[in-house]
Amino acid sequence: xxxxxxxxxxxxxxxxxxxxxxxxxxxxxxxxxxxxxxxxxxxxxxxxxxxxxxxxxxxxxxxxxxxxxxxxxxxxxxxxxxxxxxxxxxxxxxxxxxxxxxxxxxxxxxxxxxxxxxxxxxxxxxxxxxxxxxxxxxxxxxxxxxxxxxxxxxxxxxxxxxxxxxxxxxxxxxxxxxxxxxxxxxxxxxxxxxxxxxxxxxxxxxxxxxxxxxxxxxxxxxxxxxxxxxxxxxxxxxxxxxxxxxxxxxxxxxxxxxxxxxxxxxxxxxxxxxxxxxxxxxxxxxxxxxxxxxxxxxxxxxxxxxxxxxxxxxxxxxxxx
Amino acid sequence: xxxxxxxxxxxxxxxxxxxxxxxxxxxxxxxxxxxxxxxxxxxxxxxxxxxxxxxxxxxxxxxxxxxxxxxxxxxxxxxxxxxxxxxxxxxxxxxxxxxxxxxxxxxxxxxxxxxxxxxxxxxxxxxxxxxxxxxxxxxxxxxxxxxxxxxxxxxxxxxxxxxxxxxxxxxxxxxxxxxxxxxxxxxxxxxxxxxxxxxxxxxxxxxxxxxxxxxxxxxxxxxxxxxxxxxxxxxxxxxxxxxxxxxxxxxxxxxxxxxxxxxxxxxxxxxxxxxxxxxxxxxxxxxxxxxxxxxxxxxxxxxxxxxxxxxxxxxxxxxxxxxxxxxxxxxxxxxxxxxxxxxxxxxxxxxxxxxxxxxxxxxxxxxxxxxxxxxxxxxxxxxxxxxxxxxxxxxxxxxxxxxxxxxxxxxxxxxxxxxxxxxxxxxxxxxxxxxxxxxxxxxxxxxxxxxxxxxxxxxxxxxxxxxxxxxxxxxxxxxxxxxxxxxxxxxxxxxxxxxxxxxxxxxxxxxxxxxxxxxxxxxxxxxxxxxxxxxxxxxxxxxxxxxxxxxxxxxxxxxxxxxxxxxxxxxxxxxx
Numbered sequence: 061x062x063x064x065x066x067x068x069x070x071x072x073x074x075x076x077x078x079x080x081x082x083x084x085x086x087x088x089x090x091x092x093x094x095x096x097x098x099x100x101x102x103x104x105x106x107x108x109x110x111x112x113x114x115x116x117x118x119x120x121x122x123x124x125x126x127x128x129x130x131x132x133x134x135x136x137x138x139x140x141x142x143x144x145x146x147x148x149x150x151x152x153x154x155x156x157x158x159x160x161x162x163x164x165x166x167x168x169x170x171x172x173x174x175x176x177x178x179x180x181x182x183x184x185x186x187x188x189x190x191x192x193x194x195x196x197x198x199x200x201x202x203x204x205x206x207x208x209x210x211x212x213x214x215x216x217x218x219x220x221x222x223x224x225x226x227x228x229x230x231x232x233x234x235x236x237x238x239x240x241x242x243x244x245x246x247x248x249x250x251x252x253x254x255x256x257x258x259x260x261x262x263x264x265x266x267x268x269x270x271x272x273x274x275x276x277x278x279x280x281x282x283x284x285x286x287x288x289x290x291x292x293x294x295x296x297x298x299x300x301x302x303x304x305x306x307x308x309x310x311x312x313x314x315x316x317x318x319x320x321x322x323x324x325x326x327x328x329x330x331x332x333x334x335x336x337x338x339x340x341x342x343x344x345x346x347x348x349x350x351x352x353x354x355x356x357x358x359x360x361x362x363x364x365x366x367x368x369x370x371x372x373x374x375x376x377x378x379x380x381x
Numbered sequence: 382x383x384x385x386x387x388x389x390x391x392x393x394x395x396x397x398x399x400x401x402x403x404x405x406x407x408x409x410x411x412x413x414x415x416x417x418x419x420x421x422x423x424x425x426x427x428x429x430x431x432x433x434x435x436x437x438x439x440x441x442x443x444x445x446x447x448x449x450x451x452x453x454x455x456x457x458x459x460x461x462x463x464x465x466x467x468x469x470x471x472x473x474x475x476x477x478x479x480x481x482x483x484x485x486x487x488x489x490x491x492x493x494x495x496x497x498x499x500x501x502x503x504x505x506x507x508x509x510x511x512x513x514x515x516x517x518x519x520x521x522x523x524x525x526x527x528x529x530x531x532x533x534x535x536x537x538x539x540x541x542x543x544x545x546x547x548x549x550x551x552x553x554x555x556x557x558x559x560x561x562x563x564x565x566x567x568x569x570x571x572x573x574x575x576x577x578x579x580x581x582x583x584x585x586x587x588x589x590x591x592x593x594x595x596x597x598x599x600x601x602x603x604x605x606x607x608x609x610x611x612x613x614x615x616x617x618x619x620x621x622x623x624x625x626x627x628x629x630x631x632x633x634x635x636x637x638x639x640x641x642x643x644x645x646x647x648x649x650x651x652x653x654x655x656x657x658x659x660x661x662x663x664x665x666x667x668x669x670x671x672x673x674x675x676x677x678x679x680x681x682x683x684x685x686x687x688x689x690x691x692x693x694x695x696x697x698x699x700x701x702x703x704x705x706x707x708x709x710x711x712x713x714x715x716x717x718x719x720x721x722x723x724x725x726x727x728x729x730x731x732x733x734x735x736x737x738x739x740x741x742x743x744x745x746x747x748x749x750x751x752x753x754x755x756x757x758x759x760x761x762x763x764x765x766x767x768x769x770x771x772x773x774x775x776x777x778x779x780x781x782x783x784x785x786x787x788x789x790x791x792x793x794x795x796x797x798x799x800x801x802x803x804x805x806x807x808x809x810x811x812x813x814x815x816x817x818x819x820x821x822x823x824x825x826x827x828x829x830x831x832x833x834x835x836x837x838x839x840x841x842x843x844x845x846x847x848x849x850x851x852x853x854x855x856x857x858x859x860x861x862x863x864x865x866x867x868x869x870x871x872x873x874x875x876x877x878x879x880x881x882x883x884x885x886x887x888x889x890x891x892x893x894x895x896x897x898x899x900x901x902x903x904x905x906x907x908x909x910x911x912x913x914x915x916x917x918x919x920x921x922x923x924x925x926x927x928x929x930x931x932x933x934x935x936x937x938x939x940x941x942x943x944x945x946x947x948x949x950x951x952x953x954x955x956x957x
Contacts, residue, residue, distance in 0.1 A: 069663050071595040073606055074629035076617035089598040091591060094536040094566060118540075123602040134624075141662070148662035149629075155667065156627045160619055166712055195843045236843055258712045290714060291721070291753050293762050309806060311764045313722040313753040315957035321722075323751035323764050325804040338826055338852075340804060342749070342766035362766070364802060364826070368841030 068095045070116075070124075070140060070147040077158045078135065080165070084128040084157055088116060088140075093124070096145070101126040103138035106156055128157075133166075135159035167258060168213040174289070176352055178380040179211040185357070189330075189372025191339055191365035195236045199365055200372075201228030201243065201331035207251075217261065220251040226303060228331025234366070243331035245271040245303055247278070259286050263296065271302040271332075282308075290314050304329025320347045326363070339365035341372065353380045401481040403429075409466050411453055413481045416461035420487025427453040427465055430480040447480055523554045535568045592664045596633030610696045611637035611686060612666065620680075622708040625672045630684065630697070632664040641686035642693065643668045648679040648705065658684070679707040720866075722957045723752040729950030731771070731907075733914055733938050734779060741779045741787040741796045742944070744771020744908035750805075760811035763821070765804065769880060770840070772798040773909040776940045786833060797909050798830040800840040801853050801880050817861035819873075827853035827879045853879050867891075881907035897922040897930065903938075914940035920952065929955050 072088035086101055093099065099116040116124040128136055135158040139149035149155040161169070172179075188202035207222030226245040231238035247269020254262045260283070267278035282296020291314050297307035306328035314320055324343040333339055341363020349355045357376035363369050401419070404412040415421045430447040437444055453465035453475075467475050526545045530538040542558050542565070552558070600607035605615075611634035620626050632638050644653035654674060658666035674680055682705075683698030698704040726749045733742035750765025774796030778789050787796035803825025810818045830839040832847040839848035855877030863869030868890035875883045884904040891897045899920040906913045915938065922932035932952035939945030 069591055069595060071592065071599050071631055071633070071664060073599070073603060073613050073615045073631050074665070075615045076626075076628065077619070087599075087602055089595045089602065091595060094539060121602070122598065134621075146662050148665055149667070153661075153667075155629050158617055158620065158624075158626075160617075160621065160709060163710060163712070166709075170712060170714075192841075194841050194845070258710065286755070287714070291755065293753075293755075309764065311751055311753055311762055313751070313957070314717050315719060315722040315753070317717055321751075325764055325766070325806070340802070340826065342804065344751075368837075369802065 068092045068099065068147070070099065072140075072148070074148065074155050075157050077160060078131060080132055080159050080161055081130050083130050084136065086114075086116075086126045086128070086138075088124045088126070089122075090116070090124050093118070099124070099126075099140070099147075101128065101138050101140050102151065102154075103128045103136050104154075105131065106134045106137050106158075111151065131157070131159045133159045133161040163258070164214055164255075167255065171211070171213050175211065175380065178353060179213070181209045181211075181378050181380045183207050183209065183376065183378035185374065185376035187359060187372070187374030187376075189328075189341055189361050189363065190370045191333075191341075191363065192367050192370035193231060193335075193365075194367030195231070195238065197231040197238055198229035198240050199231060199333065199335070201226055201230075203227075203330070205249075207249075215255055216252060217255040218253040220253075220265075221249070222251075223248045226300075226331055228303075230331055230333045231335045231366075234335045238335070241332075241334070242272060243303060245269055245276055245300065247276060247300075249278075251280075259292075260284070261288060265298070267298075267300065271300075273302040276301040276303070278303075286312070288312075289320070300330075300332075303332040306330060318349055320349075321345070326361070333365060336366045339363065341369075343372075343374075345374070347376075354378075355380075401483075403475055403477050403479040403481060404462070405477060406475050409472065411465045411467060411475050413453075413463050413465055414461065415458075415463050415481060415483065417458045417463075417488075418460045419483070421455055421463050421483055421485075422458050422488045423455055424485075425455040425458075425488065426484035427455065428482040428484045429453055429467065429471060429475060430482060449482075450474070452484060453481075519549070519552050519554065522549060523552065523558075535565045539565045592633060592635050595664075596631075599631075599633075606631075606633070611635075612641070612684060612696050614697060616682075616704065617706060619707050619709055620675055622675055622677045622711050623672050624675060626670040626675055626706065628668055628670065628682075629661070630658070630666045632666060635664060637688050637691075637696075638666070638686045639689040639691075640693075641666050641684055641696070643670070643682060643684055644700070644703070645670050645674055645680055645682040647674055647676045648681050653681075653683075653700070653703075675706075675708060677708055677711050679705055681705055720956060721754045721756075724955040725750055725752070725952065726954075727934075727950065727952045729934060729936075730948045731916070731936065731938060732946035732948040733773070733940055734776075734944050735946035736785075737946075739785065740946075741785075742773045742776065742940070743946075743948075744769055744773070744799075746770075750807075754809075756811075759808055760817065761807075761809040763805075763807035763809070765807070767803050767805065767823075767825075769801045769803075769908060770799070770837070771908040772796050773907070773911055776912045776914075776944045780941075780944055794831070794833040796833070798835060798839070799880060799908050800826075800828040800830075800837070801877070801908075802826050803853060803855070803877075805857075807857075815863060817865065819857075819859040819861070821857040821859075821875070823853075823855045823857065823877065825853050827851050829879065851879065853877050855880065857883070879910070881905060881910045882913075883907060895924045897924060897932070899932075912940045914938055914944070922952070922954070928957060929953070 068090055070088050070090045072086055078084045101114040102111045103114060104111045114126045114128050116126045119125050135156055137154035137156045139151055139154045141147035184206050186204045190200040193199045203226045205222055205224035207220050209218050209220040211218045224247055228243040229240050230243055232241045247267050249265055249267040251265035256262055263282045265280040269276045278300035280298030282294050284292050284294040286292025292312050295309040297305060299305040308324050308326045310322055310324040312322040322345045326341050326343055328339045341361045343359055343361035345359035347355055347357040355378045359374035361372040401413055401415045404414055428449050429451050431450050451468050451471040453467045455463050455465045457464045526541055530541050539562060542562055546555060546558055606613045611632060612630040613633055614630045616628050641658040643656045643658050646653045656668045658668045661667045681703035683703045684696050685693040686696045687693040728747045730745045734740040746769045748765055748767035750763050752761055752763040754761040774787050778795045779787050782788050787794055789795050803823050805821050805823035807819055807821035828839045829849040830847060838844055857873060857875030859871055859873035861869050861871045871887040873885045885901055887899055887901040889899045901918040903916040904913055916936050918934060918936040920932050920934040922930045924930035934950040936949060937947050
């Protein structure tokens with residue numbers, strides 16, 4: 061008769077996966093347990109160096125239980141027994157229990173790595189457009205915003221808070237006799253960005269402030285199909301009480317790194333145009349990450365409202381920390 | 382074992398409080414429940430008494446008497462148990478239960494430890510009632526455990542004694558119990574070894590019956606383990622693409638699993654890849670699905686097993702209904718791909734009556750657009766801005782007016798000038814590699830000037846009399862046969878309110894890699910919806926650099942044989 065190496069006999073169902081943050085319980089039945097007073101699960105994080113032990117303990121219910129503490133992705137690997145006395149797997153060839161992270165956790169890790177764990181950003185943006193006017197009247201606006209954005213990197217991807225101002229002029233009426241109305245606003249805003257799917261982002265924004273007509277409120281929003289830092293298509297709009305509404309569709313492409321380019325079609329009433337609601341412009345913008353924390357932006361726009369098209373543009377910068 | 386037996390008889394003796402008896406005999410060693418506390422010390426003489434118990438046949442009473450049969454000499458004495466050796470004549474005749482009497486005079490016993498304690502304290506150390514009570518309590522507790530172990534398997538007895546030690550680590554019997562545990566474990570090991578050997582001998586192979594019994598026990602604990610097949614598993618149902626998957630199966634019927642194979646394939650693919658499962662440990666099979674098979678869309682698998690002499694049979698899933706592991710959504714960001722974007726600018730002058738600036742049927746059109754090819758779910762999206770500016774009218778009036786002022790027979794000016802500034806978004810779908818569908822809605826500001834001899838007056842001037850301002854809405858649909866960057870044919874039709882209709886066919890190819898060529902035929906009534914004409918266009922580019930190429934366009938167009946002209950245009954394309 062051959063020498064029998066294995067004395068106790070252990071049967072369990074090797075779990076293939078586990079949920080993150082939950083202990084992993086191994087349930088086994090063992091015969092001849094007295095042959096091995098110490099039946100132990102040896103485990104470690106996948107790819108880890110240090111093995112830890114979790115003893116099998118007998119339950120009054122009849123089975124033997126060993127608990128591996130809650131694991132984080134990518135999981136743990138384990139074996140049962142000793143090198144010369146293996147019940148299941150071995151130190152050289154352990155069995156893996158994968159712990160798959162939730163999608164949002166994976167996205168957070170990915171984005172945290174991409175942003176070098178710099179969750180905050182302060183940005184200053186200036187933009188404006190001169191629509192011109194067939195009667196030679198002024199019809200333009202300039203807008204400046206200073207914002208602070210914090211990335212949560214979860215479904216609530218980011219929240220922003222900031223302040224801005226709009227200064228503009230627009231004819232009070234059609235025709236050569238129109239006067240030029242000043243259109244100004246000073247406001248603060250709060251915004252949130254939701255990540256509804258890996259490549260679908262929704263932005264919402266609420267604005268309160270004052271304009272030449274008194275208290276001003278506004279709302280805005282946009283949907284981005286694609287990641288905001290990669291090629292994407294976005295569309296959205298904004299409505300400000302006294303300064304009118306805007307809508308845009310924007311295409312962004314990342315094919316010329318380190319430049320990130322975008323083209324937008326913008327239909328806007330800024331700065332509260334009265335003569336025509338057909339202000340339409342094409343904007344081309346490009347951003348360049350000068351350093352890991354520092355980005356600059358520029359934009360050039362071309363469009364008209366009443367009369368021949370004119371140019372506009374913008375500049376911006378952002379610092380992450 | 383010996384220690385255990387000693388402990389047991391000791392406890393019995395303490396519990397009985399009867400005459401001293403022989404507790405155990407092992408060779409010449411005779412253990413008696415007398416001790417130094419009873420006045421028996423080393424060298425003392427003991428009398429061995431055989432007890433006779435008989436029943437009186439007349440009265441029916443039970444009679445009991447004792448007879449001295451020899452002496453024993455105390456070799457060592459504990460407090461309550463001593464070891465004695467029988468005289469030669471008694472060897473082999475002493476049995477457990479024989480009664481003992483102290484033959485020597487009792488010797489007063491003084492505990493040297495207590496003596497030292499008392500000396501240190503300066504007072505005698507009398508035995509207190511508490512000491513006595515504690516001693517009795519420990520003995521009772523040990524006896525209770527011992528009684529519980531009667532009839533139990535070694536493993537269960539081990540568990541009880543371990544529990545006792547855990548509760549009473551300071552027990553005076555701790556050392557004896559520990560020794561007993563060592564003995565019990567050795568017994569258990571021997572029994573297990575014997576059981577294993579029996580099972581293995583009975584099955585002739587891997588201990589099938591033993592494993593089967595374990596499987597039944599496991600099924601009591603885990604209902605999902607109660608399967609009829611020879612394998613049970615808890616394989617993952619999801620996995621990350623590109624990462625290997627290790628699968629393990631518990632064997633619950635080893636006789637049916639001499640060999641086993643895992644069949645796996647990416648979901649929807651033809652043909653399974655066959656991987657042999659390796660036996661592992663007590664009763665397991667293991668295999669690793671290579672990362673190359675763990676692709677987006679998931680994978681399908683099943684297991685076949687065969688007994689030593691049997692044919693393979695599906696034991697988990699099968700070819701027709703395999704098990705599935707879904708792969709988690711791949712969130713990795715693809716590297717930046719070149720050739721996905723294009724910025725294009727085109728400027729074209731179209732002269733239908735051949736009179737250039739002196740005619741009444743010309744227009745120019747400029748478009749500037751940005752394209753990005755997402756590939757999925759929309760192949761490409763194009764945003765653009767364009768302007769079309771020109772004049773047109775009924776060709777018969779234009780051609781018939783000898784003054785060249787587009788006046789009809791009544792002298793009324795019949796032409797119009799249009800300025801159309803528009804934006805558009807084009808979506809391209811690619812239902813197959815060879816077919817592209819493009820849909821382009823467009824909208825813009827349309828200015829129509831019906832005053833003769835004006836040029837751009839309505840578009841930007843202050844004089845807006847005879848100017849009509851409106852919106853021009855349009856839609857263009859195209860279909861492309863062939864690949865975008867190779868030889869292809871594009872058929873399209875478009876319409877814009879107030880501007881006209883355009884029907885076109887374009888044939889694009891590159892006779893040389895650096896020379897992209899487009900030939901086109903258009904049917905259109907632009908720039909104003911009046912008479913249709915035909916345009917024949919040739920466009921030749923020069924792709925000297927990979928990221929930019931200019932092109933030149935020449936066209937011939939006519940609304941009739943006498944109403945025709947030649948013109949051209951330029952293009953500039955940037956590809957990243």
